Amino acid sequence: MGNINILNGKKLAESLYEMQDLCLADDVELRKPKLVVITIGDDDASKVYVRNKKKACEKCNIIFEQKHFSEDEDINIVLDYMKHLNIDRSVDGIMVQLPVPYRFKGIEQAIMPDKDVDGFSTYNLGGTLNNVKHIPACTPNGIMELLHYNDIDLEGKNVVIIGRSNIVGKPLIGMLLERNATVTICHSKTENIKNITANADILIVAIGKPKFINSYYITSKCMCIIDVGMNRDENGELCGDVDFEDIVNYWKMFSTDNIERYITPVPGGVGPMTVYSLVKNVNMIYSEQLY
Numbered sequence: 001m002g003n004i005n006i007l008n009g010k011k012l013a014e015s016l017y018e019m020q021d022l023c024l025a026d027d028v029e030l031r032k033p034k035l036v037v038i039t040i041g042d043d044d045a046s047k048v049y050v051r052n053k054k055k056a057c058e059k060c061n062i063i064f065e066q067k068h069f070s071e072d073e074d075i076n077i078v079l080d081y082m083k084h085l086n087i088d089r090s091v092d093g094i095m096v097q098l099p100v101p102y103r104f105k106g107i108e109q110a111i112m113p114d115k116d117v118d119g120f121s122t123y124n125l126g127g128t129l130n131n132v133k134h135i136p137a138c139t140p141n142g143i144m145e146l147l148h149y150n151d152i153d154l155e156g157k158n159v160v161i162i163g164r165s166n167i168v169g170k171p172l173i174g175m176l177l178e179r180n181a182t183v184t185i186c187h188s189k190t191e192n193i194k195n196i197t198a199n200a201d202i203l204i205v206a207i208g209k210p211k212f213i214n215s216y217y218i219t220s221k222c223m224c225i226i227d228v229g230m231n232r233d234e235n236g237e238l239c240g241d242v243d244f245e246d247i248v249n250y251w252k253m254f255s256t257d258n259i260e261r262y263i264t265p266v267p268g269g270v271g272p273m274t275v276y277s278l279v280k281n282v283n284m285i286y287s288e289q290l291y
């Protein structure tokens with residue numbers, strides 16, 4: 001009999017912090033790895049994300065620094081600060097917490113690729129497609145690890161991604177192709193999305209619309225749904241882009257077909273794996289230029 005398995009990213013991330021020995025001993029004599037997070041303007045959700053990143057860094061002996069700019073700051077002041085971080089040898093990773101006010105859109109490209117811990121620079125994004133050494137984007141890399149550690153086979157599988165952002169959908173294309181999946185990507189201009197999702201073995205959803213994807217979009221062949229979304233529902237509760245309950249109830253109708261099915265919860269699925277990937281990237285940059 002097939003089971004419905006909840007992909008617990010929180011638990012996996014906790015075990016990976018230990019397993020991969022990312023955490024440096026407290027008494028380490030070398031300088032510690034350092035991450036600088038730049039925030040611009042006041043985005044409520046960002047405050048939560050930054051707090052989670054800070055907690056993860058502190059747990060792993062990474063120096064965490066946040067530099068905040070108001071939304072009416074002179075853009076050249078921010079760029080000057082970023083230039084200074086780019087050449088500061090005590091700084092390993094730099095990231096700009098998105099979203100930023102419109103005026104600052106794309107400012108994260110001023111981070112040099114070697115310190116671009118989010119993997120958003122043109123170089124690092126390109127690296128996911130031509131397999132050169134690069135810093136992988138955190139959320140896509142976290143998703144790949146979640147699939148890997150849960151033994152979810154990708155070879156030859158139809159993977160449908162909904163959402164083509166630079167931070168989720170686009171880097172995932174390269175990573176999934178590398179693992180021999182057949183990849184289709186949909187976006188807001190895609191016609192008849194249901195015709196495409198109906199053929200998915202694995203569905204990855206990153207659109208930013210609360211509970212948008214439900215059982216109407218899938219068929220019984222869909223065995224895995226990864227929900228990247230982080231939204232608030234009508235009651236102010238955190239929820240994903242996928243209607244979790246509706247999908248699980250639909251899958252229950254096929255409980256005798258011997259297919260193991262997997263779904264990520266929100267919260268506790270992709271989010272913690274994203275933070276883990278960030279910590280991993282900081283440590284990777286640090287260990288490659290240890291001095």
Ligand code: NAP
Pocket residue numbers: 139162163164165166167168169186187188189190193206207208209228229230231270271272274275
């Ligand atoms: P984004 O930049 O706004 O991109 C959204 C994508 O969804 C776009 O490609 C858009 O198409 C597409 N889209 C929007 N409505 C659609 C529809 N009705 N049908 C099909 N495609 C549609 O968003 P993002 O930054 O990728 O984030 C997506 C969600 O993931 C958000 O809820 C965000 O908070 C969450 N997120 C979570 C994590 C995490 O760690 N858990 C990390 C990153 C993001 P167009 O390109 O045509 O506009």
